[in-house]
Amino acid sequence: MTTTLAIRGVTKQFGHGATSVEAVRGVGLSVESGEVLLIMGPSGSGKSTLLSIMGALLRPTAGTVTLNGVAISQLPERDLPPVRLREFGFVFQDFNLLAALSALENVALVAELAGTARAEALRRAGELLTELGLAERVAFLPDQLSGGEKQRVAIARALINDPSVILADEPTANLDSSNGHEIMRTLRAVAKERGRSVVIVSHDQRIRDIADRVVWLEDGQLRDLMTMAVDPVCGMSVEHDRAVTLEQGGELRFFCSRGCRAEFLGELDGPAETRPARTGPLASLFQAVRPKTP
Amino acid sequence: MTAARLALRSLARHPVRLAASVAGIALALTLTLALDAIYTGVANGLTAYIDHTGADVWVSQAGVRNLHMVASWLPDTVVDQVRAVPGVTDATPILYSTDTVAAGDDRGVAYVIGLPPGAPVGGPWSVVDGTGQPTAGGVVVDAAFARRAGVSVGGQATVMGRSARIVGLTEGTGSLVNSVAFVPFADFRAARGGAPVVSFVLVRVAPGAAPEAVASAIEAKVPGVTAMTGSAFSAGERRLVMDMSADVIAIMDGIGFIVALVVVALTLYIAVHGSRHELAVLKAIGARNRVLYATVLAQSAVSVAAGVAVAVGITAALAVVVPRTGVALEPALTLASVARTAAVGGAVALIAGVLPIRDVAHVDPLTAFRRGGAPA
Numbered sequence: 001m002t003t004t005l006a007i008r009g010v011t012k013q014f015g016h017g018a019t020s021v022e023a024v025r026g027v028g029l030s031v032e033s034g035e036v037l038l039i040m041g042p043s044g045s046g047k048s049t050l051l052s053i054m055g056a057l058l059r060p061t062a063g064t065v066t067l068n069g070v071a072i073s074q075l076p077e078r079d080l081p082p083v084r085l086r087e088f089g090f091v092f093q094d095f096n097l098l099a100a101l102s103a104l105e106n107v108a109l110v111a112e113l114a115g116t117a118r119a120e121a122l123r124r125a126g127e128l129l130t131e132l133g134l135a136e137r138v139a140f141l142p143d144q145l146s147g148g149e150k151q152r153v154a155i156a157r158a159l160i161n162d163p164s165v166i167l168a169d170e171p172t173a174n175l176d177s178s179n180g181h182e183i184m185r186t187l188r189a190v191a192k193e194r195g196r197s198v199v200i201v202s203h204d205q206r207i208r209d210i211a212d213r214v215v216w217l218e219d220g221q222l223r224d225l226m227t228m229a230v231d232p233v234c235g236m237s238v239e240h241d242r243a244v245t246l247e248q249g250g251e252l253r254f255f256c257s258r259g260c261r262a263e264f265l266g267e268l269d270g271p272a273e274t275r276p277a278r279t280g281p282l283a284s285l286f287q288a289v290r291p292k293t294p
Numbered sequence: 295m296t297a298a299r300l301a302l303r304s305l306a307r308h309p310v311r312l313a314a315s316v317a318g319i320a321l322a323l324t325l326t327l328a329l330d331a332i333y334t335g336v337a338n339g340l341t342a343y344i345d346h347t348g349a350d351v352w353v354s355q356a357g358v359r360n361l362h363m364v365a366s367w368l369p370d371t372v373v374d375q376v377r378a379v380p381g382v383t384d385a386t387p388i389l390y391s392t393d394t395v396a397a398g399d400d401r402g403v404a405y406v407i408g409l410p411p412g413a414p415v416g417g418p419w420s421v422v423d424g425t426g427q428p429t430a431g432g433v434v435v436d437a438a439f440a441r442r443a444g445v446s447v448g449g450q451a452t453v454m455g456r457s458a459r460i461v462g463l464t465e466g467t468g469s470l471v472n473s474v475a476f477v478p479f480a481d482f483r484a485a486r487g488g489a490p491v492v493s494f495v496l497v498r499v500a501p502g503a504a505p506e507a508v509a510s511a512i513e514a515k516v517p518g519v520t521a522m523t524g525s526a527f528s529a530g531e532r533r534l535v536m537d538m539s540a541d542v543i544a545i546m547d548g549i550g551f552i553v554a555l556v557v558v559a560l561t562l563y564i565a566v567h568g569s570r571h572e573l574a575v576l577k578a579i580g581a582r583n584r585v586l587y588a589t590v591l592a593q594s595a596v597s598v599a600a601g602v603a604v605a606v607g608i609t610a611a612l613a614v615v616v617p618r619t620g621v622a623l624e625p626a627l628t629l630a631s632v633a634r635t636a637a638v639g640g641a642v643a644l645i646a647g648v649l650p651i652r653d654v655a656h657v658d659p660l661t662a663f664r665r666g667g668a669p670a
């Protein structure tokens with residue numbers, strides 16, 4: 001596998017002086033073709049900012065972004081639209097389809113913007129939508145599609161110009177669990193069958209199942225994954241140092257709050273004993289963050 | 295091409311907004327177009343006699359270049375002198391005066407023409423009742439005037455201060471401001487004291503002869519006259535009206551322009567602000583700013599083009615409907631007027647389309663990642 005997209009020492013500062021925010025601080029990362037990278041982290045930790053920098057939508061304050069050997073963070077603004085158009089495919093939480101265009105046209109438009117003739121663009125769009133199981137929906141307007149269908153249209157749109165990297169920000173956040181699963185499988189297939197790099201930002205624990213690698217962003221910095229765990233009740237990622245814990249049957253569990261722990265205990269319907277976090281086995285924790293072998 | 299399609303789709307998505315904007319533009323432009331059509335109709339009425347009377351060249355007292363509100367007096371002898379000029383087939387003297395014609399309860403301004411018997415030109419061109427050739431003590435009046443006055447052939451009318459019997463009714467001789475009445479040459483001369491003068495000499499030229507050349511020849515050979523081709527004489531007459539109306543039309547154009555501009559600029563502003571999220575998405579995907587500018591400009595152009603078309607349609611309909619209401623006015627929509635309105639529309643579309651460019655340029659593609667944009 002070859003490294004497609006690499007970022008090195010990337011920092012992003014918004015604003016100046018007292019009100020300035022360092023949304024991303026010295027992050028280095030790379031993603032290979034055929035790989036699904038999941039970026040997780042609490043709200044406001046800089047995930048979307050990092051993804052925007054990776055996708056050449058935002059210029060880092062410091063550091064470099066290299067795509068297929070080209071330092072795109074160094075390119076002048078006028079050279080960036082074609083890079084976004086041809087090298088990246090974006091998938092958004094809100095789907096962001098153009099409401100006035102049919103599913104087919106939404107997908108074809110992106111090819112047309114890249115200079116493909118309309119007839120060819122429509123043909124390719126139709127093909128892609130068919131592959132994604134939307135053959136019956138091509139003529140529908142976004143308003144007439146379910147959330148899962150919209151997101152599949154968005155994935156087709158992201159794919160039509162054959163980009164190197166797919167960047168998805170919370171692609172399943174607006175979907176129910178079965179549609180969410182569907183989208184995750186689709187994104188994984190995109191990486192595996194088409195050899196694309198897929199970078200997903202998500203809170204969604206379920207996405208771990210399809211990720212080849214998970215990184216944790218907090219306060220704009222990548223954190224050691226070993227210190228993270230998953231609240232079994234609400235599914236939130238919690239830092240092991242700060243978690244509310246519960247040891248039960250020799251197993252240590254981590255919760256985001258006392259409320260979740262109480263709920264967990266209620267569900268189990270039995271007494272339990274709590275202990276401070278720093279002791280006990282970390283088996284569940286390791287399991288939660290173990291990268292899948294591709 | 296892509297931009298144009300995007301523009302059309304965006305417009306089609308908000309039909310009410312589009313309709314309101316098109317209606318606003320159309321209204322603003324119809325004001326000018328209709329006014330222009332009315333003035334043109336009036337001018338057509340004023341020049342109807344010149345345009346239809348059949349003279350190739352008009353010979354008048356030196357310096358007289360109009361019919362309206364001027365007097366032209368030439369000695370009788372001029373007629374033969376004109377007749378002798380090479381290229382002249384026939385020369386018909388007429389007497390002319392702006393006077394009033396009264397009949398029944400109606401009274402109106404009229405071009406009164408004193409017509410010699412058997413005149414080959416200078417007479418009415420569309421007779422609907424009776425004769426076109428007034429006989430002693432008779433008068434031929436405009437049919438619409440007669441209808442309003444409630445008189446017909448055989449009735450009485452007062453013209454040049456004398457009572458005359460209506461012997462014929464003609465069509466196309468009336469306008470909002472005046473009509474044309476024909477009396478015998480001799481009656482006219484008698485009413486004016488019998489002086490041996492004529493007002494104009496109407497000339498027909500030999501087949502193949504150029505009216506311009508004959509007019510020049512007349513001016514060269516006959517002293518004390520001005521000779522103009524029928525079309526030049528008509529154009530001068532028309533200019534009289536159009537010069538008066540030009541300022542009003544220009545002001546209305548200005549008002550139409552401003553109103554249309556405000557309407558288009560406002561609807562585009564709303565459209566651009568309403569679609570900021572979609573613009574952000576397009577930018578994030580990699581659409582260049584100029585594609586987005588083109589989309590906005592195309593929306594502007596389409597709205598304005600529709601507005602212009604509706605305005606032209608309304609005015610054309612008025613031109614058909616107004617004369618049927620009995621008003622002695624035929625508003626006339628000219629190509630020049632449509633072209634001018636289209637030019638005003640073009641300027642509106644361009645300016646309104648360019649105004650939101652800053653807004654479009656400032657749309658941050660990153661907002662595509664934020665919630666709050668209408669999820670679609």
Ligand SMILES: Nc1ncnc2c1ncn2[C@@H]1O[C@H](COP(=O)(O)OP(=O)(O)OP(=O)(O)O)[C@@H](O)[C@H]1O
Binds near residue numbers: 014022023043049
């Ligand atoms: N344009 C901006 N100007 C100023 N601050 C910004 C801007 N964009 C992001 N930030 C700040 O940077 C930090 C990281 O924001 P970002 O949107 O990347 O977080 P996130 O991890 O994606 O959060 P969430 O999970 O809620 O989407 C936040 O503190 C945010 O307020």
Ligand SMILES: [Mg+2]
Binds near residue numbers: 047048049169
């Ligand atoms: Mg985010």
